[in-house]
Amino acid sequence: MxxxxxxxxxxxxxxxxxxxxxxxxxxxxxxxxxxxxxxxxxxxxxxxxxxxxxxxxxxxxxxxxxxxxxxxxxxxxxxxxxxxxxxxxxxxxxxxxxxxxxxxxxxxxxxxxxxxxxxxxxxxxxxxxxxxxxxxxxxxxxxxxxxxxxxxxxxxxxxxxxxxxxxxLPFAVDGAKRSGGTDLVFAAQALVPGDREERRRIAEILRLAAVADPSRRVVVKLRSRPGEVEAHQERDGYSELLDHAPENLVFSFAPMSEALATAEGLVTVSSTAAVEALAAGVPVIALDEFGVRPDLLNRVFDGSGLLGGADDVVARRFRHPEPRWAATNYFHxxxxxxxxxxxxxxxxxxxRGMLSARTVPRPRGGALHAAWHRKSVLGAEDRSIAGRVAYVLGAPVVAAIVALKRRRRRDGTAAVTEDFTLAPSPLAEPVGRRLAGASGRK
Missing domain, CATH: 3.40.50.2000 (Glycogen Phosphorylase B;)
Known part of the structure; x- marks a missing residue:
């Protein structure tokens, strides 16, 4: 009252x-x-x-x-x-x-x-x-x-x-426009691309960009330090792929806002960092070296004017978005x-006591499925016997489903032709760390 x-x-x-x-x-x-x-x-x-x-x-x-x-x-x-x-x-x-x-x-x-x-x-x-x-x-x-x-x-x-x-998008809020930076900032992603050879190709493009102009830095912006975890598990990390890189190719764990403060432009496959950069006045290259594919999550850049290949990255030909695309995509x-x-x-x-009641029904499969779901979220934080049993019984099944999704992705059978899909996600990732292998970080 x-x-x-x-x-x-x-x-x-x-x-x-x-x-x-x-x-x-x-x-x-x-x-x-x-x-x-x-x-x-x-x-x-x-x-x-x-x-x-x-x-x-x-x-x-x-x-x-x-x-x-x-x-x-x-x-x-x-x-x-x-x-x-x-x-x-x-x-x-x-x-x-x-x-x-x-x-x-x-x-x-x-x-x-x-x-x-x-x-x-x-x-x-x-x-x-x-x-x-x-x-x-x-x-x-x-x-x-x-x-x-x-x-x-x-x-x-x-x-x-x-x-x-x-x-x-909170990172697309107009703030002080940055200017005068000289860094090429690459926004790394854990799952995109997922193919090792494609990630090796990106590493080579970044190395070529560094060699092309030793007076300017190439900054690989990573989300996690060794031993830390992210929302998605990275395989074939760039710190491994860029071993023995030129001196002007460096890694950064700073907030993206700090990395953009000294940026000439940003390169990514499909990271939301592109939106954060554009909002700060930093131009972008959305790398289309491997095409525009559902599993790369880069269809959003169709018509943006931001797509570019390896030569554009090496030459630092960064772009600003087409206004019509921007108004429909994140800059309304x-x-x-x-x-x-x-x-x-x-x-x-x-x-007023008029908010509709909400419940979350138990998943199909009853108590065992519910225990699996809890274990999949909490991992080692779930110490229940039911969770351990669900993990032992369910892990092989989930691993088989993930393998099937990977095959479908390679075969092109999980193609997405609309802005939405009823099919399973075109992305697949390991599940072991989420179930039992990792403890909560303090």
Whole structure:
């Protein structure tokens, strides 16, 4: 209740997350809100950010200025923590299985908050799994007109009713334009490309760019230091592929904003760093050396004017985007971003006791499948007997499914011809570290 002359209570927003890219996304998304009280709850999983990754992810936000606004917690303590804190809004920031598992914990609360989730970067094509695992949220946030259309069409095809809301990608917010940099910054990705020979070719292109002009640096921007983990597991890392590189080819673990401060231009296959660079006035080359393919996640750059090959990289022929493409893809008018208005309306319904009830049904397969799901998210943090049994029985099955997806990708049978797909994701990655091999990072 608000009494005459009193100020309304600030809305309490709590982020519940684990992996680096999701933590960075959610922290910067929430940090742009005015008149809210914010907190970040880091759940211990095999993917949880290290202290160094956390500092990089939170750089430039109020979270970085107030260490007490960040708490690390075991999964078993999440529901009790939220029950004591009583937030108005919870933003679930993690990979799809993490969101589904944590949704169950949130909906256990006697007075549940509004549940918002979303995707941390460029998300074309819209993937069935990304939506299916988030379908029980009150709101799902994406970051372009194109993504809203793609996920809305996918939701209709699946019979899913979760509202899809538009937010300006926090890294695409116009700030001070950088100029005068001389670095070629390469934004490395863990899964893209997945083929070792293609990654070796990228390493060679970067080496050639460094040799072409020894007076200017080539900076390979990596997300994790040795021993750290990311949202996706990298194979054939560039630190290995670029052994014995020229002296002006260096590696950086700094926040992307710092790397861009000295950048002449940015090169990537399909990283969201391209959007961050363009917002800062840094031109980009979206590398199409291996074509435009579903598993490279670079169809989003069709018509952008940013695509370029090896010769463009070596010659540093960076580009700015076509205006029409930019307006549809991540650079819409900020006034079109209505996710927070939609969230506030949901909070108002909650306060009147009119927020629709939500549950996350048990997966098909009963208790064993539920134990598998929990183990797949928590890894070694799940010490239950059921989790160990589910892992022993399920790991060979999952490994076979991953191998099949890889074959389908090589055979071209998982092609995506639209901005959304009902087929499984064209990407496949190892699962062992998520199940049992890694402990939560402190």
């Amino acid at each position: 608000t009494y005459p002359g009193s100020r309304p209570r600030r809305l309490r927003v709590v982020i519940v997350g684990d992996a680096d890219s999701f933590v960075k996304w959610a922290a910067h998304l929430v940090d742009r809100l005015d008149a809210v009280s914010q907190h970040l709850l880091l759940v211990r999983t095999p993917l949880t950010v290290s202290d160094a990754q956390k500092d990089a992810a939170l750089a430039g936000t109020r979270f970085a200025q107030n260490p007490r606004s960040v708490t690390r917690v075991a999964f078993a303590g999440v529901a009790d923590w939220l029950a004591r804190d009583r937030p108005d809004v919870v933003v679930l920031a993690g990979r799809a299985p993490f969101v589904r598992l944590l949704s169950r914990e949130v909906y256990r609360l006697a007075q549940r908050p509004v549940v918002v989730t979303g995707l941390p970067g460029m998300s074309v094509p819209a993937l069935r799994g990304a939506l299916e695992y988030r379908r029980h949220a009150d709101l799902m946030v994406v970051h372009s007109r194109r993504e809203v259309a793609a996920y809305s069409r996918l939701a209709r095809a699946l019979g899913v009713t979760v509202p899809v809301a538009l937010a300006t 008018d900020h006034r079109e971003s209505t996710w927070w208005e939609q969230t506030r309306r949901l909070v108002a319904l909650r306060r």
